Amino acid sequence: MRVMVLGGTGFIGRHAAAALRARGHSVVIGTRHPKRALAKLPPALRDCDLRETHFESLTTRYVWKPLLEDVDAVVNAVGILRERRSETYDRVHNMAPAALGEACARLGLRLVHVSALGLRPEARSRFLRSKLSAERKLMANGAPCTIVRPALVDGEGDGAGWLRRVAAWPIHLYPSDARGRMAPIDVRDLADALARLCELSADAMPREIELGGSARRTLPDYLDALRALQTDRPALQLAIPAPLARIAAGLCDLLHLSPLSIGLLELVRRDSLPRDNLLQALIGRAPAPVGRAYAFTATPTGHATPVPPSPQ
Secondary structure, three states: OEEEEEOOOOHHHHHHHHHHHHOOOEEEEEEOOHHHHHHHOOHHHOOOEEEEOOHHHOOOHHHHHHHHOOOOEEEEOOOOOOOEOOEOHHHHHHHHHHHHHHHHHHHOOEEEEEOOOOOOOOOOOHHHHHHHHHHHHHHHOOOOEEEEEEOOEEOOOOOOHHHHHHHOOOEEEEEOOOOOOEOOEEHHHHHHHHHHHHHOOOOOOOOEEEEOOOOOEOHHHHHHHHHOOOOOOOOEEEEEOHHHHHHHHHHHHHHOOOOOOHHHHHHHHOOEOOOOOOHHHHHOOOOOOOOEEEEEEEOOOOOEEEEEEEEO
């Protein structure tokens, strides 16, 4: 099978491409910068066919047709954290995927579209609203399409790597209203699930699927679990008043300073858990543990003393 992975040099995309290649499939990688792709791709993927794709310009089904030539299925793992000139949330997250879905419907191609858990129509974040809008259009166009909603994706390197760097700090700052529980998923597990979905026939493809890991954690718990991979000393946790956190996130959105954003704050305020987690059924094994939990034992003096962490 020949699969096109859009966003194939990104965090989720390159893992999906590697999983497809490991299962014996031919991979075509869609990327904005084919000349830079070799520096981002692992050696096993550097012989893939590279096709230049600019989502902000691919907003009608007609322009997709030449890019989808000679492929059997498509994985869309494209996403932007912040807008930049013509790369707007509406064009990249909404209009282009909707046009891609129409093109796939006309060409009879299967589409696996990576969205996110926790999307709500009342969200203030245009990042979140644009993703939900694309989901609704893809559900309505009749294409053989699966919308995949993963929980927070974890892994080394870029993508979720900033959370691991923050977790290593001795002090963890978090919004006081970050009470929502998450089920972080290992990026390699997500990649295997995406590859498996590509292998399903059009009739067997679920219309939507929600995926997550086995542990349920709030943001401060998750940061602690990531820190436990590096040290047995928990960080000092300090809650920031919610209004102050929103101001900081708004400034970060305005100045493009960090991954902190209004969208992230909205997600961590409420539970973002899979309603029916089919990850294990898809990949045929238990989900990989994400982070470790601190364990404590009581010493004769009555103090809590950390012991080597165990997977959770």
